[in-house]
Amino acid sequence: MKTEVISTVRREDAGTQLGAELIREGGLVAFPTETVYGLGANGMDGEAVNRIFEAKGRPNDNPLILHIAKKSDVKLLWAHVPKLANVLMDTFWPGPLTMIFNKADEVPYEVTAGLETVAVRMPSDKTARMLIQKAGVPIAAPSANRSGRPSPTTAEHVLADMDGRIPLILDGGPCKYGVESTVLSLVGEPTILRPGAVTREMLEAVIGPVKLAPSILNPLGEREVAASPGMKYKHYAPDAEVHVVEGEPKLAAKRIRTLCYAYESEGKRVAILGTEQTMPSYRNLNAYSLGDRDEPETLCANLFRLLRDVGSEVDVILAEGVDPKDTGLAFMNRLLRAAGFSHESV
Ligand code: TXA
Ligand code: MG
Numbered sequence: 393m394k395t396e397v398i399s400t401v402r403r404e405d406a407g408t409q410l411g412a413e414l415i416r417e418g419g420l421v422a423f424p425t426e427t428v429y430g431l432g433a434n435g436m437d438g439e440a441v442n443r444i445f446e447a448k449g450r451p452n453d454n455p456l457i458l459h460i461a462k463k464s465d466v467k468l469l470w471a472h473v474p475k476l477a478n479v480l481m482d483t484f485w486p487g488p489l490t491m492i493f494n495k496a497d498e499v500p501y502e503v504t505a506g507l508e509t510v511a512v513r514m515p516s517d518k519t520a521r522m523l524i525q526k527a528g529v530p531i532a533a534p535s536a537n538r539s540g541r542p543s544p545t546t547a548e549h550v551l552a553d554m555d556g557r558i559p560l561i562l563d564g565g566p567c568k569y570g571v572e573s574t575v576l577s578l579v580g581e582p583t584i585l586r587p588g589a590v591t592r593e594m595l596e597a598v599i600g601p602v603k604l605a606p607s608i609l610n611p612l613g614e615r616e617v618a619a620s621p622g623m624k625y626k627h628y629a630p631d632a633e634v635h636v637v638e639g640e641p642k643l644a645a646k647r648i649r650t651l652c653y654a655y656e657s658e659g660k661r662v663a664i665l666g667t668e669q670t671m672p673s674y675r676n677l678n679a680y681s682l683g684d685r686d687e688p689e690t691l692c693a694n695l696f697r698l699l700r701d702v703g704s705e706v707d708v709i710l711a712e713g714v715d716p717k718d719t720g721l722a723f724m725n726r727l728l729r730a731a732g733f734s735h736e737s738v
Contacts, residue, residue: 395555397547399563400424404518407562412526414560415440420447422536422550423523424564425515427488427572427588428543428696429550430459430533431558432523438502441532447557450539455505456532457490457573458512461524466512469496469530474578476599483598486516488573489590503532513573519564535572536561542628542696542703542730545570549700570693571722576602584608587722589689608725609716611733628696628730630703632663636727636735638713641685643738645673648710652677655708663702665711667691678706688720695723699730713737 398407411421418440421432431448433440435458445452458469463481467473471494480491495510504510512530515521524531535543538553547563554561574588576595583603584592595602635651637644648664655662664679671681680698683690691714703709713735716724728735 393556393559395551395558395561397551397561397563399547400519401563401565404564405522407560408519408522408526411523411560411562412528415523415527415529415531418443419560420444420558421523422547422554422558422561423517423520423533424547424562424567425459425517425520425533426568427515428545428567428570429536429547429561430520430531431536431550431554432459432531432533434527435459435503435530435532436498436500437529438500441500441502444532444534447554448534448537448539450534453505454534455507455511456503456534457575458499458503458510458530459520459524459533460512460514460530461521463514465530466514469499469510469512470494471496476582477578479598480576480595481514484590484594485514486521487514487590488516488569488588489513490573490575492575492577492585493579509577509579511575517564519562523562540627540629542630542699543572544700545693545696549697552700566693566697568693569689570696571726574722587725589692589719589722591718591721593718604721608721609728628699628726629732630699630709630730632703632706632709634699634703634709634711634727634731634734636711636713636731637738638735639738641667641670641712642673644712645670647736647738648712649673649677651710655710660708661706662708662710663706665698665702665709667712667714670712682712685714688714688718688723691723692719692726695726695730 490513544550545567574590575586
C-alpha cells in the first residue's frame with residue numbers, strides 16, 4: 393500500500409474530504425491533534441477498529457479513545473452523561489482531556505477491548521475536527537506510532553512507523569502539546585489514569601478532589617490490575633537505552649556528566665537531554681535542551697521528538713528529571729516509562 397501525505401498547514405481542510413471517505417469505507421487515516429498524531433478509524437465499525445490494532449501491532453486488550461467533533465455527541469456513546477462531565481466538557485472541551493464513563497450499547501467492544509466503559513475526547517485541532525465532522529462518525533484513534541514506540545508529534549514520525557501500512561497521513565506540522573491527553577475516569581471517584589496538559593490542579597479547581605492512579609510514576613506491581621490497561625505495556629521506548637537523573641539541577645547535571653564519561657569510556661555513544669537551566673554544564677558534550685524547567689509544558693512539547701530523533705543516533709540517553717508537579721507530572725510519567733523506570737535521585 394502506498395502512503396499519501398497531504399499537508400494541512402496552509403489549508404486546514406486539505407485532505408479531510410478524502411480522509412472522511414476512507415474512514416467511512418472502513419480504512420485508516422493518520423491525522424494531527426493538539427496532543428499527538430492519531431491513527432483513526434470509524435469508531436462504530438468493529439472491523440475497521442481491528443485494523444488499527446493490526447497496523448500498530450497493539451495488544452488487543454488495550455482500549456481506544458473515541459474522538460468527537462461536538463459535545464452533544466457524547467450522549468450517543470455513554471449510557472448517560474454524569475453531572476461532573478458537563479462542567480468538565482464546558483471547561484476543557486475542545487482540548488486535551490479524555491473522559492471515561494459507562495458505554496452505550498452501540499459502542500462496539502472492539503473499541504473498549506471488552507470493557508463496559510468507553511473513553512471519549514473532543515480535540516481542539518481544526519483538521520481533526522473537520523475530519524470527524526465530514527466522516528459523520530466518532531473516530532477511534534490511538535497515537536499513530538507502532539506499539540511501544542514514542543508517540544508521534546510530527547507527520548514524519550508517523551511516516552517512519554506507518555509507511556506502507558496506511559493509505560493517508562494528514563500533516564498539520566508539529567503538535568502543540570507533544571504529550572497525549574489527560575485520561576480521567578468518572579467511574580466512581582474521579583481518577584486521573586494518565587496525566588496530561590489538563591493537570592490535576594486544573595481539574596480540582598473545577599470539580600474538587602481528583603485522585604491519581606498509583607501507577608502514574610511507578611511500574612505496575614506484578615499482581616496489580618491496571619486501571620488503564622495501557623499502563624501495563626512497555627511504552628515510549630526509543631532505539632537507545634534511557635536513564636533518568638532527578639534532583640537539584642546542578643547536582644543532577646554533575647552526575648550526568650560523570651555517567652556520560654563512564655559510558656563514553658566503554659565506547660558507547662551518549663546523548664544528554666538537559667534543560668535551559670543546565671545546558672552550560674554540558675559544554676562540549678552531545679547535549680540537547682528539552683526546554684525550560686520552570687515551564688514544564690515546554691519539556692512535554694519536545695520530549696517525544698528528542699527521544700525519537702536523538703534515540704536513533706546514540707546507544708544511551710541520559711535525561712534530567714524534574715518535579716512532578718503541574719505538567720511536570722505528565723513529563724515524568726512519559727520519561728520514566730521511556731526509561732523502563734531506570735532512574736536515580738541525587
Ligand atoms: O491525546 C490522546 O489521547 C491521543 C490522541 C490521538 O487523541 N490518543 C491516545 O490514545 O493517546 P492511546 O490509545 O495511545 O491511549 C489511550 C489510553 C490508553 O492508556 C488506554 O489504556 C486508556 O487510554 N483507555 C482507553 N479507554 C479506556 C477505558 N475504557 N478504561 C481505562 N483506560 C482506557
Ligand atoms: Mg499511545
